[in-house]
Amino acid sequence: MSREQYQIPTGSQQTFAAGGSNTVATSTNREFETGIMHYTCGDCAARVPLEKGAAIRCQKCGARVLYKERTKRMVQFEAR
Amino acid sequence: MPRKQPTEEDLERRKIVSVNAETVTDVTSTDFPGNWPGENHAWDIEKVIRDTKIEFHQNEPAEASFSLIGVDASIANAFRRIMIADIPTIAIEKVFIDNNTSVIQDEVLAHRLGLIPFTGGREGLDNFMRWLPKPKDNEPIESTYFDYNTISLELKVTCTDNPDAAPGEKDPRKLYNHGHVYAKDIVFAPVGRQVKYFAGEDAIRPVNPDILIAKLRPGQQIELSMIMHKGVGSDHAKFSPVATASYRLLPTITILQPILGRDAEKFAKCFPEGVIGLAKVTKEEAARQGSGYEGHAGELKAVVVNPMLDTVSRECLRHGEFKDKVRLGRKRDHFIFNVESTGQWESDAIFLASIAHLKEKARKLEQQVVDMVR
Ligand SMILES: [Zn+2]
Numbered sequence: 001m002s003r004e005q006y007q008i009p010t011g012s013q014q015t016f017a018a019g020g021s022n023t024v025a026t027s028t029n030r031e032f033e034t035g036i037m038h039y040t041c042g043d044c045a046a047r048v049p050l051e052k053g054a055a056i057r058c059q060k061c062g063a064r065v066l067y068k069e070r071t072k073r074m075v076q077f078e079a080r
Numbered sequence: 081m082p083r084k085q086p087t088e089e090d091l092e093r094r095k096i097v098s099v100n101a102e103t104v105t106d107v108t109s110t111d112f113p114g115n116w117p118g119e120n121h122a123w124d125i126e127k128v129i130r131d132t133k134i135e136f137h138q139n140e141p142a143e144a145s146f147s148l149i150g151v152d153a154s155i156a157n158a159f160r161r162i163m164i165a166d167i168p169t170i171a172i173e174k175v176f177i178d179n180n181t182s183v184i185q186d187e188v189l190a191h192r193l194g195l196i197p198f199t200g201g202r203e204g205l206d207n208f209m210r211w212l213p214k215p216k217d218n219e220p221i222e223s224t225y226f227d228y229n230t231i232s233l234e235l236k237v238t239c240t241d242n243p244d245a246a247p248g249e250k251d252p253r254k255l256y257n258h259g260h261v262y263a264k265d266i267v268f269a270p271v272g273r274q275v276k277y278f279a280g281e282d283a284i285r286p287v288n289p290d291i292l293i294a295k296l297r298p299g300q301q302i303e304l305s306m307i308m309h310k311g312v313g314s315d316h317a318k319f320s321p322v323a324t325a326s327y328r329l330l331p332t333i334t335i336l337q338p339i340l341g342r343d344a345e346k347f348a349k350c351f352p353e354g355v356i357g358l359a360k361v362t363k364e365e366a367a368r369q370g371s372g373y374e375g376h377a378g379e380l381k382a383v384v385v386n387p388m389l390d391t392v393s394r395e396c397l398r399h400g401e402f403k404d405k406v407r408l409g410r411k412r413d414h415f416i417f418n419v420e421s422t423g424q425w426e427s428d429a430i431f432l433a434s435i436a437h438l439k440e441k442a443r444k445l446e447q448q449v450v451d452m453v454r
Binding site for chain 2: 045070074075076077078079080
């Protein structure tokens with residue numbers, strides 16, 4: 001799988017049932033399709049939905065610093 | 081011309097490593113064939129069985145101390161190295177992180193998880209769990225995962241505010257729910273026959289449930305699953321069954337000339353407590369000519385009580401009055417082992433397993449030598 005190209009993850013990649021689930025919240029997929037992205041407010045830590053072209057601003061406190069959320073994909077590490 | 085055979089005393093003296101004020105001499109062993117003219121020091125199984133002794137001083141699950149007497153340093157060292165690097169344990173090997181919004185980075189978190197010692201039912205660990213085989217080329221690694229070589233664990237913690245906390249509470253453990261993530265928060269997820277082997281008391285669990293893994297604040301979350309495999313310490317230290325496995329040689333203290341009265345008290349203070357004791361000079365000793373005790377009946381003299389407790393600090397050799405009255409040394413074939421288990425094995429079982437492992441290695445070597453000659 002190319003790193004650049006985004007693929008919507010499916011739950012069927014995992015062969016070993018117990019070894020790490022790869023399921024992704026379906027709400028995220030819907031958000032992705034509707035073009036709404038969620039960010040985290042740098043001031044009040046609220047989850048801020050933003051549409052394309054919307055002002056980069058927290059709807060709760062008005063702060064202008066928003067952080068990107070962590071990936072919803074599973075990340076694998078060696079415990080070494 | 082037949083040479084004089086060594087006396088029992090000679091043989092004992094040859095076993096002593098001399099510890100002098102500033103040097104250590106007679107370090108290497110001399111009891112090998114061809115070293116002493118006319119003496120036979122060939123390896124002999126009967127002699128090994130007769131001379132080798134093991135004496136336990138302390139034997140608890142977490143720590144054992146014992147003496148291995150009558151073997152060469154190479155054998156004692158082989159046991160030590162096998163205990164550290166070749167006795168298998170299970171440890172977390174892969175971490176699948178679904179979410180980690182804590183301040184501790186994924187890599188560091190995975191590394192910390194790997195180092196947590198786990199334990200479980202002996203029957204399951206010894207006889208049921210096997211090595212993870214290498215996957216065949218162009219096959220995914222998961223194709224080799226089975227219930228007998230892979231154990232899965234989960235850790236799902238979310239930190240929240242504790243509404244019941246007293247006003248003005250400062251302790252994060254009371255102020256928040258799951259402000260600290262501990263090893264006991266890890267959940268064992270048995271698969272297949274693991275349900276049978278690791279049931280109830282025998283469940284896979286951290287040896288020390290209070291190991292701190294991470295700290296969280298409200299809103300932060302750790303959600304991950306892990307898999308464990310069997311491994312050995314030569315691959316990674318997390319697989320080593322011992323925290324320490326070390327030996328030292330038994331110290332010897334020989335008092336050559338009498339040390340009496342105030343000197344004896346001072347001499348005792350040169351050693352850790354319990355090494356040197358004070359005893360009264362008996363009438364017989366005082367009566368014996370040339371014993372050095374003449375006319376000192378009833379006075380206190382220094383006697384060696386327990387040289388095993390000595391740290392061989394050589395403090396006594398710094399004092400002019402004792403310098404020529406005492407000889408320090410170590411017994412070259414008396415190894416005082418100290419084995420501290422990380423909890424998956426009982427510490428004495430680790431030593432027994434190391435003996436079995438050395439035996440197995442010797443057997444394999446023998447087969448290879450046979451094949452080589454053929
Ligand atoms: Zn805000």
